[in-house]
Each structure stands twice: as C-alpha cells, then as structure tokens.
Amino acid sequence: MVVEKKKKRGKSEAADPQPRGGGSRDHLLCDTMWRRRVGALLLRPRSPLPPPSSTLRRHLPDHQGSDGGNSRKPFIAFVLGGPGSGKGTQCARIASDYGFAHLSAGDLLRNEISSGTEKGELILDIIKQGKIVPSEITVELIRKAMESTDAKRVLIDGFPRCEENRIAFERITGTEPDLVVFFDCPEDEMVKRLLGRNQGRVDDNIETIKKRLKVFESLNIPVIDYYSSRGKVHKINATGTEQEIFGAVRKLFSSLRF
Numbered sequence: 001m002v003v004e005k006k007k008k009r010g011k012s013e014a015a016d017p018q019p020r021g022g023g024s025r026d027h028l029l030c031d032t033m034w035r036r037r038v039g040a041l042l043l044r045p046r047s048p049l050p051p052p053s054s055t056l057r058r059h060l061p062d063h064q065g066s067d068g069g070n071s072r073k074p075f076i077a078f079v080l081g082g083p084g085s086g087k088g089t090q091c092a093r094i095a096s097d098y099g100f101a102h103l104s105a106g107d108l109l110r111n112e113i114s115s116g117t118e119k120g121e122l123i124l125d126i127i128k129q130g131k132i133v134p135s136e137i138t139v140e141l142i143r144k145a146m147e148s149t150d151a152k153r154v155l156i157d158g159f160p161r162c163e164e165n166r167i168a169f170e171r172i173t174g175t176e177p178d179l180v181v182f183f184d185c186p187e188d189e190m191v192k193r194l195l196g197r198n199q200g201r202v203d204d205n206i207e208t209i210k211k212r213l214k215v216f217e218s219l220n221i222p223v224i225d226y227y228s229s230r231g232k233v234h235k236i237n238a239t240g241t242e243q244e245i246f247g248a249v250r251k252l253f254s255s256l257r258f
C-alpha cells in the first residue's frame with residue numbers, strides 16, 4: 001500500500017489559488033461537475049432557499065446577545081481534519097463534557113442516503129468516489145439541523161470541506177464560526193485508522209481513502225488557511241491516544257468563554 005506522505009505546506013502553496021495535487025483534477029472537483037450532472041435535480045422547481053428563519057435568526061446574531069438576549073446565536077465551532085483524524089471521536093467527547101450539540105455533516109448526508117430518495121442516491125454516488133457533495137445539499141441539511149436544536153453551543157463536524165462549502169454556509173446562514181478546531185494528523189496514521197474503522201462505510205477502502213486524502217489536501221486545507229488568516233483556527237496534534245488528544249482538546253475548550 002503506497003500512500004503519499006503528507007507534504008509540508010509552504011507559504012507559496014497556501015497562497016496558490018489553484019487546487020493542488022497535480023495530475024488529473026477530477027478528484028478535486030468540489031461541486032461543478034456534479035452540479036452539471038444533477039442540474040435537473042438541483043434546479044427542479046422548489047422554493048428558493050429561505051433567508052435565515054426566525055428560529056435560526058434567534059441563534060444567528062452575535063452570540064453575546066446583542067439584542068437583550070432574545071437573539072442569541074449559538075457558539076459555533078467547525079471541526080476539521082483529514083479523514084480518520086479523529087473528528088467524530090473527539091466531537092462525541094466534547095459534546096458530552098461541554099454541552100455541545102454535535103452535527104456531523106457526514107452523518108447528515110448518510111441519513112439522507114438512508115431516506116432512499118433520488119437526492120440520497122446522488123449523495124451515495126459522490127461519497128463512494130470520495131468527492132464533495134454539492135454545497136446546496138449539505139448546507140441545507142446543516143441549516144435544518146441547527147434550526148432544530150436549542151443548544152447554545154454547536155459543533156459542526158467535517159464541514160466546510162471546501163471554499164464553496166464555506167461561502168455557501170456564510171451566505172445561507174448569515175453567520176461565521178466562532179472557532180475552527182483542526183485535528184492535524186499524519187496521512188499514514190489516518191489511513192491506518194480508516195482501514196480499521198469497521199463501520200461498513202462505502203468510502204473506507206484504500207482506493208477511496210486515497211482520493212479523500214487528495215481532496216482534503218487540495219480543497220479543505222485552503223479553508224483552514226482562510227480561517228487561520230482570520231485568527232480562528234486552533235490546531236491540535238491528533239496523534240497519540242484518544243485520551244491524550246482529548247487532554248489538548250480539554251485545554252482549549254476549558255479556556256473558552258461561550
């Protein structure tokens with residue numbers, strides 16, 4: 001099994017607006033090709049995306065409660081990291097110890113697959129290929145999940161996966177994350193964990209894993225760079241035992257003022 005070692009990310013790379021990785025760019029497509037392929041599905045007459053609803057608006061303005069407490073937005077933490085870096089594992093612990101709702105983009109998409117709809121079939125097809133689902137679909141699922149929770153603290157796990165995800169989220173919800181947690185893990189460790197995950201996932205096979213790693217490097221790292229430049233990223237070394245990593249997580253979350 002040959003998996004390319006994680007590259008060192010230099011400044012010039014971070015500034016490169018083009019997807020990285022070289023070779024075929026097929027695996028790098030965030031959304032364009034799929035939008036074309038499923039144009040009919042996405043463009044089917046439907047009500048346009050609503051502006052943030054009153055329920056969501058209640059959560060969205062400044063979480064400090066700028067209008068007397070009636071419009072508090074939840075504290076939003078995006079949780080990012082490569083596939084197998086331990087996002088889901090650590091989110092479950094954060095949720096239980098710090099009272100966060102845990103919204104996993106991957107789980108929301110997999111639930112949609114279980115619904116057996118045409119949209120579900122499309123999502124399954126994309127996930128099998130390690131590509132990124134069109135942002136309209138994912139953001140809409142997240143928006144609904146945010147609306148249906150009363151939690152004042154929300155972890156959004158595995159999102160945004162690309163710049164387009166990020167921009168769509170900010171446009172549709174009218175808000176930004178308060179914090180971005182980045183679990184930094186070497187590729188060989190991520191591959192080992194994914195191959196041992198044993199959850200029967202269609203994308204936990206070596207072929208798809210290689211594609212997911214390339215997509216992460218090319219499309220997700222720029223999102224992390226973007227939020228780093230805005231001072232929102234907290235990087236956590238994701239090697240070691242779950243408990244050791246949670247030690248670093250706890251340090252961060254215990255220092256936050258929600």
Ligand SMILES: Nc1ncnc2c1ncn2[C@@H]1O[C@H](COP(=O)(O)OP(=O)(O)O)[C@@H](O)[C@H]1O
Pocket residue numbers: 081082083084085086087088089090193194196197198238239240241242243245
């Ligand atoms: N620190 C760790 N050391 C070894 N295995 C881990 C660790 N953290 C998580 N795992 C395991 O690795 C796999 C991937 O973890 P998961 O939390 O699902 O990652 P992600 O959500 O980032 O893909 C799971 O089987 C999980 O039990």
Ligand SMILES: Nc1ccn([C@@H]2O[C@H](COP(=O)(O)OP(=O)(O)O)[C@@H](O)[C@H]2O)c(=O)n1
Pocket residue numbers: 082083084087088105106107109126127128130131132133134138157158159160161165203212
């Ligand atoms: N924002 C997102 C999140 C996941 N996904 C898809 O769902 C797959 C699984 O996501 P996940 O977050 O459950 O995967 P892990 O990183 O947790 O292993 C990804 O490889 C993508 O195909 C997506 O398209 N857009």
Ligand SMILES: [Mg+2]
Pocket residue numbers: 087088104106158
């Ligand atoms: Mg996960």
